[in-house]
Structures are given as C-alpha cells and as structure tokens.
Amino acid sequence: MSAKPKFAHVVYQTGKPQEMRDWYCAVLDGHVVYSDEALSFITFDDDHPRVALLHPPIPMQPKAPTTAAVHHTAYTFETIDDLLERYEELRDKGIRPAVCVAHGITTSMYYRDPDGNFVEMQIDRFADPDDATAYMRGPEYAADSVGPAFDPDELLAARRAGAGVEELSDRKWALQTERPPAIAVLLGAG
Numbered sequence: 001m002s003a004k005p006k007f008a009h010v011v012y013q014t015g016k017p018q019e020m021r022d023w024y025c026a027v028l029d030g031h032v033v034y035s036d037e038a039l040s041f042i043t044f045d046d047d048h049p050r051v052a053l054l055h056p057p058i059p060m061q062p063k064a065p066t067t068a069a070v071h072h073t074a075y076t077f078e079t080i081d082d083l084l085e086r087y088e089e090l091r092d093k094g095i096r097p098a099v100c101v102a103h104g105i106t107t108s109m110y111y112r113d114p115d116g117n118f119v120e121m122q123i124d125r126f127a128d129p130d131d132a133t134a135y136m137r138g139p140e141y142a143a144d145s146v147g148p149a150f151d152p153d154e155l156l157a158a159r160r161a162g163a164g165v166e167e168l169s170d171r172k173w174a175l176q177t178e179r180p181p182a183i184a185v186l187l188g189a190g
Contacts, residue, residue, distance in 0.1 A: 010073050011052040012117060015060030019114040024051050026093055027111060027119055028075070029086075063116045065188020072110065072118030080107065080165050083123050084156050091152075097121075099185035100155070102174035103147040104140060105132045107155075110186065118186070125169040140171065149182040150174040 014020045021032055021040050028051065030044035038056050041049030063069060077083040087109060090096070097109040098118070108122040126132040135141055148171060158168060167173055 008047070009049050009052055010070075011054055012113075012115065013054045013056075013060065014115050015055065015062075016114050017053055017055035020053050020055075023095070023113050024053075026095060027090060027113075027121075029089075065116070070117070071186075072120050074108075074120035074122055076106075077121065077123050080123050080159060080168060083107070083109070083121060084152075084159055086121060087152050087156065097152055099182050100150045100152050101147050101182040101186075102150055102169075102171045104171050105135055107169050109152055116188075123165075123169070146181075146183045146186070147171055148174040149179040149185075151177065151179070 012020065017035075017040055021035065021042065024042050025031060028042070028044040030042045030050070032040060033043050033048055034041040038054065040053040040055065042051040042053070043049050077086065087097070090111070095111060098112045100107075100109045102108075105125055106122040107125065108120050111119045111121065113119060124132070126135065136145075150173070154177065155168060158173070163173070
C-alpha cells in the first residue's frame, strides 16, 4: 500500500491581495507568516501556510459564477458552539455567510471571500464516517443532496434556548422555516 499524503495548503490567485489577506486572517482567526510583492502566506494553526495568496503584479480578471474552478474549501469545528462562536465573531466584524445549509451530514455556513470563492465553516453530524456515508446513501439525502437553507441567527437563538446538537443537526429543524433553495446561492445567483 502506498503512503497517504496529508493536506497542506490551498493557494488562491488574486488581484486583491490586501483584501484577501485581511479577510482570510479574520475568517480563519489566522495571521500572515510571510508576504512580499507576489506572495502572502497565512496560517491559523501550527503548520506553515494553510492559505497562500499568489498576487503577481499583473491585472487579474475577476472570477465569474460560471468559471470552472474550485468551488470552496471547508473547515470543521469540533462543536456547534465553536461554530456559532466563530459566526458571532465574524458577524460582529461585518462578515456574514452568503448561505447556511443543513446538509444532513454537516451543518454548514458558506462565506464568500473578496474574489468570490466560498469558504465553508461546518460541524460534522456523524462522529463515524461510515454513518455519514450511510446517510448519504439513504432516501433523505437522495431526495435533496444539498439540503435546506437556514438562518444562522435562528440557529444561534435555538442553541441558546437549549436546543441540542442532534436536533439542530437534523434537516427537520431547518425545514421549519421556508427559505429560497441554497443551491441558487451556491451556484452564484445570490
């Protein structure tokens, strides 16, 4: 059997280096470990860089919603309370999710960076990956593989009112309030 690689970092090419540096440092609670005229490296843990920005001194074309490219990167929190704490910190800085989705396997908040890339902040519903796979092979996921949108302030209020993680991780909670389909925002319409 061959050795398995470990994910190291993601690199974004950008024409907005300062905006992107500031945004990723805020969203990931990170800091710049190196920056020059062409590169910026950001980390938020004990590894060097987790997010790199390539910003050559040439004009860059903005990404369109129909550009074939990486759609998003995702970051997992240990608990729903950790996710909600980060949500509040970002909300208070004026950074709000573009859409929040009860996927069924995760509870996710999608943020859009200054270049239009999505960053997913999430918690896993299932501790065991086999349970997540079984859910994805089940009828609820087959009927709607994306899942319903939800309001993050409603999630926060429900949690503060004593709702449990299991209840809030179930799609039934998100379906209590009708919202436009999340897929429209994820595809760039919102």
